[in-house]
Amino acid sequence: MPLLQANKVTHYFGGLCAVSDFNLDLEPHELVGIIGPNGAGKTTVFNLITGVYRATQGSMTFDGTELVGMTPNQITAQGIARTFQNIRLFKDLSVLDNVRVAHYSQVNYTPIEALLQVGRYRAEEERVAHHAMDLLAVFKLDGYSDELSKNLPYGLQRRLEIARALATNPKLLLLDEPAAGMNPGEINQLMEFIQWVRKEFDLTIILIEHQMRLVMGICERLKVLDFGATIAEGLPKDIQNNPKVLEAYLGQEAVG
Amino acid sequence: MTYFLQQALNALQLGSIYALIALGYTMVYGILTMINFAHGDLFMVGAFFCFLAATVLKLPFVPTLLISMAGVALLGVTIERLAYKPLRQAPRVSAIITALGVGIFLENFTLALNPYPQHIPTLIANTTFTLGGVSISSLQIIIVVLSIALMILLDLIVRRTMVGMAMRAISWDKTVVPLMGVPLNLVISMTFAIGTSLGGAAGVMYGLAYPVIDPYMGIIIGWKAFISAVVGGIGNIRGAMIGGFILGAVEIMVAAFFPSTYRDFVAFTLLLILLIFRPYGILGKPRPQKV
């Protein structure tokens, strides 16, 4: 059974159609890429999946549960996590706190227990802190745990964003332009990193990216969007030579 | 029916004054995303300048109005340079608290120099006409007409002049626009000058309509004008005008038909309901957040 299923998903912003007729059948452990020129609607698809926008038409199910209509935090609790095109860390919080926040829905004590420091409070706090530090260690960020996240260098901030997303214990991870601002050497490392994360955390991954080397290197299949519509999908090597895709990226004169 | 029309006229008068003050709030907010809570007190200072010009300098109406507006504009620009400019990069709430502080300073400084409420002399011969059973005073007409004239003038400035264009540009992006050669500080100062002078004009008119003035009169009126600006959609000039008239109308109509103690309650509940259905005000648009 597909992990994520999107069926004829369409979204309008007022009169503007941002995404039209988006369909997806995502099997567990797949690594799928969504590519397309800027403004094609790729991030909008992520926003629709995660509930930031409520799709105007269509339906999406995750593990059988309908996503359209759920609030973002409910969807995240179902097992979908994401990173952002422009890093959205909690800047004035420490690295450790950034990761601990993401444990919110997994914490098992009530407000009263928190206010009075009774019951399961201490045990849960220790568990969360421990798990967060373990996760940071896996990403080699544990040395920075008390540093404010805004003080980290760019590359580490991106890594922290991924660590934070994984703290929500997801089955599906959405990465929005993880290679933005990276040089070829860093992209190579990132490719290995994403493969490793997928195996280590037993994830299914959808990736939005502009860097073709990354996309061609690790994605198992691709969907290409332009002006909100899916203009091509299939294996990377087929997409590479697809005339419609070339036209979308390079313009009609370049192709014709 | 005549009672209703009479109240409608009162609403128009009060609404014009609120609208003028609200414009000052909204202009400053539009350009600096900052709520100048001292604005209500600048309105009060305008009324006091009017008092000084009329009693000490013994000037007639038009020079009094112009001097008060100019005086308040000067004060507004000075406050901006001294207190708000250093905080342009600071968290917004710090600027708000500073504005509150400036307001308290203005209130109490005026009180210190002038412990008793003052009475503004009649500067405009107040003749009353009756039209279809409704009595209209020439003062009311002048207030409404003058307010609308000032608002139209403002609208023209913002939409048809270079300065206005610069103001609108800066309200969208403060960092890039100066790189295009727009003199940021100058435009901000002009925005303050224009916005506060309107508040000063409102102070003069309020002083003429309700001749007893005191240093604390700006507080509640300031907050009400702020509400007008938000109801209309803060940052939106036409919204401020509409908001001012709506608030004036709501206040007068509620006072006319409900016992006076219920007035604030009904007025604020109505406003609350309005904000629930239109959370960004009537003409306001949420600043789109890119996720």
Next chain:
Amino acid sequence: MARRWILPVLLAVGFLLSFAIPQFGLLDLYVQLIIMYVGINIILTTSLNLINGYMGEFSVGHAGFMAVGAYVASILTVSVFPSNLAAWLFPVAIVLGGVAAGLVGLVVAFPSFKTRGDYLAIVTLAFLMIVKSVIENIDAVGGPRGFLGMEKLTTLPWVFFWTVLSVWVIRNLVYSNFGRGVFSIREDEIASDLMSVNTQQVKVIAFVTSSFFAGVAGGLFAHVLQFINPRVFDIIKSTDILIMVYLGGIGSLAGSILGGTIYTVLLEVLRPLGVWRMVLMPLVLVLLMIYRPRGIMGLREFRWFVPVRDLLASQLWRQAKQKEVGDASSAS
């Protein structure tokens, strides 16, 4: 860390002093009164800081919650409780005042789900005005003339107790899961939602806790002033509390204590200046905002207020890891 035991000792000493001072007249009655106002203001400042500082909202309605607590507690001690038991039932009155205020806070929480910033300011302002108007229209509690008859039930020990309790409870909230939810809303509400934080739940908890303690402060206030009327709880009062929060420092408990204390004491000390007092004070405030926009403490916290497990989370983890490695190697 070993020196942390000083804090509970200081609190115990403080508590004893709060009994001794009135009993033995160790301080002037006027000074005792000021200390009580300081305590009440600390409660108000800390509770508002939760919403405005930690959560980054802009609520101007805090005086309204204070009013609810003041009136409910006063009605209970004057009209409901038998007069000979009033002193014994005083804490009950205070708690019920807080609960009533908390319920009103619950109502205010709902608009906060959809509105932020300046629009939420208007909503809270409207609530303040509505509470004030409602009180003015209830003749049974005196309407605009006010309500009196309260005995001076607020004593130094009670103020001390409630101040310490409110700071402690709010501290617990801040350093818990829900507290982290509060900060994340301030930092980036959308990202917070997407990181599994139930922002609606967090806002409700924050507003209810904040308004509960404002109500407690109101009840204490009513029983030291012994007379309350709606005009006391207007926008000017809310502005005073706002100033204390930003003066002391947003997002900081120590800041709230500082802000509440400095503002109250400074206003008293400057009283001989008459009306010039309120000319000087805002100037000082403006200067402070220019040079320290986040307030004296501004997002920083006094080390002893931070729970040890939180302060040393990473160290404790490393120690546990080393112990694991040590156990593993000694087992093999």
